[in-house]
Amino acid sequence: xxxxKRRRRxxxxxxxxxxxxxxxxxVFFLYPxxxxxxxxxxxxxxxxxxxxxxxxxYAKLLNDRLFFTSLWNNLYFVLLTVVPxxxxxxxxxxxxxxxxxRMQALVLTLFFLPYVLPVSVVTLIWAWMLDFQFxxxxxxxxxxxxxxxxxxxxxxxxxxxxxVVTIWWTNGFNVxxxxxxxxxxxxxxxxxxxxxxxxxWQRFWRVTWPLLWPVTALVLTLQLxxxxxxxxxxxxxxxxGPFNSSYVVLMQMYRExxxxxxxxxxxxxxxxxxxxxxxxxxxxxxxxxxxxxx
Amino acid sequence: MTARRARNFAxxxxxLIAAMIWIFPLYWSLTTSLRSENRIVxxxxxxxxxxxxxxxxxxxSTSKLPIWYLNSVATSSITTAIVLVTGMMCAYxxxxxxxxxxxxxxxxxxxxxxxPVPALYVAQFILMSDLGLVNTWWGIILPQLIVxxxxxVYKQFFDAIPKEMREAVLLDGGGEFTLLFxxxxxxxxxxxxxxxxxxxxxxxxxxxxxxxIVTSESMMTIPVGITQVxxxxxVAYARMMALALLAAAPVIIGYLIFQKRVTxxxxxxxxxxx
Numbered sequence: 001x002x003x004x005k006r007r008r009r010x011x012x013x014x015x016x017x018x019x020x021x022x023x024x025x026x027v028f029f030l031y032p033x034x035x036x037x038x039x040x041x042x043x044x045x046x047x048x049x050x051x052x053x054x055x056x057x058y059a060k061l062l063n064d065r066l067f068f069t070s071l072w073n074n075l076y077f078v079l080l081t082v083v084p085x086x087x088x089x090x091x092x093x094x095x096x097x098x099x100x101x102r103m104q105a106l107v108l109t110l111f112f113l114p115y116v117l118p119v120s121v122v123t124l125i126w127a128w129m130l131d132f133q134f135x136x137x138x139x140x141x142x143x144x145x146x147x148x149x150x151x152x153x154x155x156x157x158x159x160x161x162x163x164v165v166t167i168w169w170t171n172g173f174n175v176x177x178x179x180x181x182x183x184x185x186x187x188x189x190x191x192x193x194x195x196x197x198x199x200x201w202q203r204f205w206r207v208t209w210p211l212l213w214p215v216t217a218l219v220l221t222l223q224l225x226x227x228x229x230x231x232x233x234x235x236x237x238x239x240x241g242p243f244n245s246s247y248v249v250l251m252q253m254y255r256e257x258x259x260x261x262x263x264x265x266x267x268x269x270x271x272x273x274x275x276x277x278x279x280x281x282x283x284x285x286x287x288x289x290x291x292x293x294x
Numbered sequence: 295m296t297a298r299r300a301r302n303f304a305x306x307x308x309x310l311i312a313a314m315i316w317i318f319p320l321y322w323s324l325t326t327s328l329r330s331e332n333r334i335v336x337x338x339x340x341x342x343x344x345x346x347x348x349x350x351x352x353x354x355s356t357s358k359l360p361i362w363y364l365n366s367v368a369t370s371s372i373t374t375a376i377v378l379v380t381g382m383m384c385a386y387x388x389x390x391x392x393x394x395x396x397x398x399x400x401x402x403x404x405x406x407x408x409x410p411v412p413a414l415y416v417a418q419f420i421l422m423s424d425l426g427l428v429n430t431w432w433g434i435i436l437p438q439l440i441v442x443x444x445x446x447v448y449k450q451f452f453d454a455i456p457k458e459m460r461e462a463v464l465l466d467g468g469g470e471f472t473l474l475f476x477x478x479x480x481x482x483x484x485x486x487x488x489x490x491x492x493x494x495x496x497x498x499x500x501x502x503x504x505x506x507i508v509t510s511e512s513m514m515t516i517p518v519g520i521t522q523v524x525x526x527x528x529v530a531y532a533r534m535m536a537l538a539l540l541a542a543a544p545v546i547i548g549y550l551i552f553q554k555r556v557t558x559x560x561x562x563x564x565x566x567x568x
Contacts, residue, residue, distance in 0.1 A: 013470035014393035021384035021445070022399075024376070029406060029440045032417035039417060046416070047423055095309045103306050109553065110313035113320065116549045116556070117542050118499040118517035124538040125323045128531055134335050136322060168319065173560060180561045218564065229410050232501045236521060250412055250502075257416045258506065270413040281408035 036274075039267035046263040057268035067269065070249045073159065077230055077248065080163035082223045086216065088167065089174035094208075096175065097182045108179070112172035119169070123236040126165045127152070152238045155245035162233050162246060169233075170226070174219045181215030182208070221284035225277055249273050327535035334531050349536035353523075359540060361512055362519035366544075369434045369504075369515060370497040377441045377493050378486065385448030386474045390460070400449075403442045411440070412502055419506055433507045434515065438497055443563045444489050451482050488559035491552050495545055516541045 040057055044050025061067050096108050114122065129137050132150040142148050151157040185208065193203045209216075231250035234240060240247040240255075249269060257266035314321075326334055329344050353359060387393065388400050418437040419428075427433035455478060463473050479486065501517045508514050511522060520541045523534075549556055 009469070010391055011393055014387045014391040014396075017383040017387040017391070017470065017474075018393075018399065021380040024380055024436075024439045025403075025406075028418065028421070028437050029409075029414070032414040032421060032437075033409060035417035035420065036414055039420075047420065092312075095305075095312070099306055099309060103310070107309055107313045108557075109550075110317045112557075113317060113546065113549065116495055116499075116545045117320075118545065119501045120517045120521050121538045121542045124520065124534055125319050128323065128326065128535060129319050131531070134531065136340075168316070173564075176557060176560050177564055222564065225410070229412055231412060236501075253412075253416065254506075257419070263416055263420065266416050270416060273410055274413040277410045277413075278408045 036267045036270055039264050040271045042264040044264045045261045046257050046266075050264050053264070057265050060265065061268055061272065066244065066247065067249075067252060069244050070247050070252045071272075073244075073246060073248050074228055074230065076159055077163060078224060078227050080160055081166055081227045082220060084163070085167045085171050085174060085223055086219050089171050089178055089219065090216070092171070092175045093178035093182055094204075097179055108175070111175050114169050115172035117169065119232040120236055122165060122169045123233060126168075127237065130161065153242050155242050158238050158242065158246045162230075162237055165237070166227070166230075166233055170223075174223065177215055177219055178212070181212045185211045217284075217287060221280065221287070224280055225284075228273065228277055228280070323535040323538055326531055327539055329532055331530060331532050346532075349530075349532040350540065353533055353537045353540060357523050357537065358511055358514070358519060359516075359537070362514050362516045362541075363544075365431070365434075365513060365519075366498055366515040366517075369431050369438075370494050372431070373435050373438050373497045374490050374494045376435070376439055377444055378490055380439070381441065381444035381489075382448050382479065382486070383474065385445045386452055386470075386478060388445070389449045389452035390473070390478075391470065403445050406440070406442045411437075415503060415506055418503075422507055427507075429508055429510045429513045431513075434504050434513075437503060437507075438500060441493055444493065447485065447489060447562055448482070451485050452478055455481060484555075484558075485562065487552075488555045488562060491548070491555050492559035492563055495548070495556070498545060516544075 039050070041052055041054060042050035043053050043056070092111055096104060096111070099107060129135055130141075130151050132138065132148055132153075135148075138148040141151070149157055151161045189207050189211075190203060193207055198206065229250065230248050231254065234246050234248055234251055235254070238246045240251045250273065253266045253269045253273070256262045256269060322340065325340060325342050327349055328342060328346055329338065330346050330348065333344065384399075384403075388396060388403075414437075422428055422433045422436070425433075427436070459477060460473060463477055468476065498515075499517060500515075504515045505518045505521075508518060511519070514522070520537050523537055
């Protein structure tokens, strides 16, 4: 077969193989990405044409107190979840990796299982656990505060409790990643450290922690991105309330687009989230690269 | 030695108890679902002491749960199949073929990771509405077909296959499609299974998008459908928990059967080797 003919066949194959993916990717991803950017500069309703209004939506955002409440609640939720879930996952991963055989498999299964549940199942279960009248955790809450608390209707309790539910639901994923990271640390490093008389505490801080850092950093950044996208749990447990105390950015995007029929303004809100997450992702990439070079 | 063994034993015990506390909410929902509504509010203990399936029967017969199962199974299966086939083909081209735009395409796929998908929902909803796909299976499926991680994982695994094997097939007169489906895919059944399971579970569990695109109760998927029952039942804890567990059963059973694959898939898709 001539070289030219072979090359032509290769190009044709490449075209055929990439075409289905490219089609789907272009129509359902690239085009909506372009569209949401374009919409954010218009006053379009959800369905129908709008007028180009320049940066007016963004200017409106700067004067929208609800938007700043949403941003603040997102940040608050990030503080409540990202580091705590990573610490809890690390403790669980360290404990699980000390176990052997079937015991390890069983314990890991129990810790991981909530992660595969649909979010609405998780919220149903926790709404029952924390039910104001009959919730099994209410005696515990009453022991601390003196009386039962309707947690998802209380502005002080709502975000921390949604954080608890979220950590319970998603923590298994972090545990898995950290266990994988722990397994990749060569065993002889621990033996060498033991021979040098290192205490378990020293072994953790001098061997485990630095070698696990790339995975820990990955978990932290994946969590950061995930938790910024908070919507489902809030919608299902508190619907943004009470008094907007659990109102978050995607909640506002949803309300503006699908209840108030402001497609353009909702797109501008989406763009802010978009930019925040892109920036976080780029930073993550840089941090991981620097970490990898060491 | 015995002191050390005793210590290990105690440690295992403590970790096991911690794990049981962790899973308690799920266990408690099971206990609740098997009791009569009257006993639930009467402070009965935490042990399963009653096997009353009335709530399960009532949920299955009065709600649209069977239809939601069907919608979920259909949309998740179709999504998974399309994501895998298109992703695998594209990954093969990226990995094994030289063509103009190859590098740009790969960078585009990697960059798309960064985009938070919910930020596109408004635009995707408008698109689906223009295509007349609101309240349809395809409306649920199409925007969920973007799973760039599948392309990237496949590409990594295809890259690792020795070139000599490829040359052998080419000398036998095989084309690129023969290579992909007779050599590269069979060598990667394991990863295909892992990717299929993780894609299926995440599509099955997606709440936000199906919640937006479906308004008619008979088109809902499980995660969206069960939130509708909430209002219909009023206060009915046993039935709510039976509903939750019936909705969760497929993923729980699936996970327990394919546990190893799920774990593998989670690690691979996050770029961590187990």
